[in-house]
Amino acid sequence: MKTSIYKIEQPEGPLTENDLKAIGECGRIIKEGGLVAFPTETVYGLGGDALNEESSSKIYSAKGRPSDNPLIVHISDMASLESIVTDIPDECRILADRFWPGPLTMVMKSSGKVPSRTTGGLDTVAVRMPDDLTARQLIKASGGYIAAPSANISGRPSPTAFKYVLEDMDGRIDAIIDGGVNPIGLESTIVDLAGERIMVLRPGFITNEMLSEALGTEVITDPALLDPDCKDRPKAPGMRYRHYAPRGEVRPVKGSDDAVSEYIVGELAVANRNGRKTGVFCSSEHASKYDADVIRSAGSLDDASSAAHEFYSALRDMDDENVDVIFVENFTDRGFGEAFWNRLLRSAGSKWEEVK
């Protein structure tokens, strides 16, 4: 299949005449049952008509993704929400007021309008209204409901820039919209409003504290995400799969600043001696300490936004360089740092090293 590329001239807006025309064409492709990858403020999405079962089937096969892992439905206005859920909970209205459009996905009881191919057979549906202008325009142009997982081949890190989407999806889908680099670089927060207790199923830029503050009640994280030995499985089916795994071994190191960098210096020496190709993902303050084949520095240790923004692209770039082992410093795990730590652990197979 030939994949058409459409470049957005002004992704930050206002969208130009050419941009609107390009997005209009992509909307038509989706309406006709095709697939278009598009930018959002989190990561690139692989979009198809959420109400068309065949489009969802195509998404699963383009990604090579298990079809019991449900897709998020993207909308561009509140009116579109009404027909796809049984009713709109008060909590949804409060959170939508505060955080939509934006990097928050809410799980609610499905009315049945979204086909089970899209919802993975669940009686709930996950809905998000993205903030990105191109994304919202595309949703409007394609009839109002776009099912979109991250636009990566299943098991690879989510794509956080156009070039990574091209790497994974060229020849597999109808079109890709080039909107440059995604500002956040980590997938949306998923909050479950359909269960007994309001719970974060996947941490993201919108933190538990932000949700708790808006709702006036404490919002917790799905316990299965925090404890690998927990008897319950994660509630979001996608969090059960090993994901985001680069080919190289990822080794997160936790502890006080100096202890962490000393430890990594020592372990790098061992790895270098053993002829392994080495990588480090670290703070800008420590970057000059390390002797590694590939060094990616990402802001300071207390800045989760910068680490989150760089992480997936660093993993992909290290794969391209055939790095065998990737040491990762301990950026803050507070606030947005919880999401970074969650993705880091998943890329590392839930293990880390603690030093004093």
Ligand code: TXA
């Ligand atoms: O930021 C994002 O959310 C990006 C952009 C493209 O919007 N999308 C994204 O989609 O990350 P995906 O498919 O890679 O991740 C969707 C996650 C999966 O873990 C899936 O299991 C979960 O959402 N999910 C979808 N519907 C659900 C539901 N009804 N209940 C619980 N989890 C659900």
Ligand code: MG
């Ligand atoms: Mg994904």
